[in-house]
Amino acid sequence: MTEPLTIAMPKGRIFEEAVQLLREADYPLPPEFEDSRKLIIDIEEAELRFILAKPMDVPTYVEHGVADVGIAGKDVMLEEKRDVYEVLDLYISQCHLAVAGLPNTELDPVAPKIATKYPNVASAYFRSQGKQVEIIKLNGSIELAPLIGLADRIVDIVSTGRTLDENGLVETEKITDITSRFIVNPVSYRMKATVIDEMVTRLEKVIVQKERVI
Structure with missing residues (x-):
C-alpha cells in the first residue's frame, strides 16, 4: 500500500474553504468529512491523511515533517517564519x-x-x-x-x-x-515530488478557473 500524503489543515473557516477547493480538484472527500471530530482522518481511496490543528501550529507540523504539506494563512506564515516551501496562493479566506x-x-x-x-x-x-x-x-x-x-x-x-x-x-x-497558502516540507518535496506536484497542479487549475469566472 502506498504511504498516504499527510496534510495539516487548520480548523475553522480555512478548513471549510480548503475542503471545498480539494473537492473541486477531484479529491474524493466524503460528505461527512467536515463533521468529524477526529484530529487525524484517513481517506484511503484518495491516499490522503489529514491532521487537524490550530492555525498557528500548521507550519510547525509541516516544518518537522509530521505533515508533508499544509494549508496556512499568510498571517501565520509571517508570524512563525518556519522552514517550509510556500508553493501556491490558494486565494481563500481572504x-x-x-x-x-x-x-x-x-x-x-x-x-x-x-x-x-x-x-x-x-x-x-x-x-x-x-x-x-x-x-x-x-x-x-x-x-x-x-x-x-x-x-x-x-x-x-x-x-x-x-x-x-x-x-x-x-x-x-x-x-x-492575507490569503491561505499551500506549504510543503522540503524533505517531503524531494521524496514525494510527483504526488505533491500533482496536487499543486490540480489546485492551481481550480484557482485559475475561478478567476476566469470572476
Missing part, C-alpha cells in the same frame, strides 16, 4: 492584517502598547514606521485590550470589520492582505 483602536484616540508618544497574537508581525511593522512600541501578547479576544485600557492599539485580522464595529473600534492602518 482578509487583512490591520491596526485598530478606539476612535479619536492618539498613540502614547513615549511607549504605546500594542496588543496582538502576532508579536513578530506587529513589532516589524511599527519598526518600519520608525515607532518604538511595547507589545502585549494575547491569544484571544484581542478587541478587549483597548476597551479596558490594556493597550492603545491592537494588531489583528480583519475580515468584514463587524467585530471591530460591534466593539466600538476602528481600523487605523492596514498592514497587509
Whole structure:
C-alpha cells in the first residue's frame, strides 16, 4: 500500500474553504468529512491523511515533517517564519492584517502598547514606521485590550470589520492582505515530488478557473 500524503489543515473557516477547493480538484472527500471530530482522518481511496490543528501550529507540523504539506494563512506564515516551501496562493479566506483602536484616540508618544497574537508581525511593522512600541501578547479576544485600557492599539485580522464595529473600534492602518497558502516540507518535496506536484497542479487549475469566472 502506498504511504498516504499527510496534510495539516487548520480548523475553522480555512478548513471549510480548503475542503471545498480539494473537492473541486477531484479529491474524493466524503460528505461527512467536515463533521468529524477526529484530529487525524484517513481517506484511503484518495491516499490522503489529514491532521487537524490550530492555525498557528500548521507550519510547525509541516516544518518537522509530521505533515508533508499544509494549508496556512499568510498571517501565520509571517508570524512563525518556519522552514517550509510556500508553493501556491490558494486565494481563500481572504482578509487583512490591520491596526485598530478606539476612535479619536492618539498613540502614547513615549511607549504605546500594542496588543496582538502576532508579536513578530506587529513589532516589524511599527519598526518600519520608525515607532518604538511595547507589545502585549494575547491569544484571544484581542478587541478587549483597548476597551479596558490594556493597550492603545491592537494588531489583528480583519475580515468584514463587524467585530471591530460591534466593539466600538476602528481600523487605523492596514498592514497587509492575507490569503491561505499551500506549504510543503522540503524533505517531503524531494521524496514525494510527483504526488505533491500533482496536487499543486490540480489546485492551481481550480484557482485559475475561478478567476476566469470572476
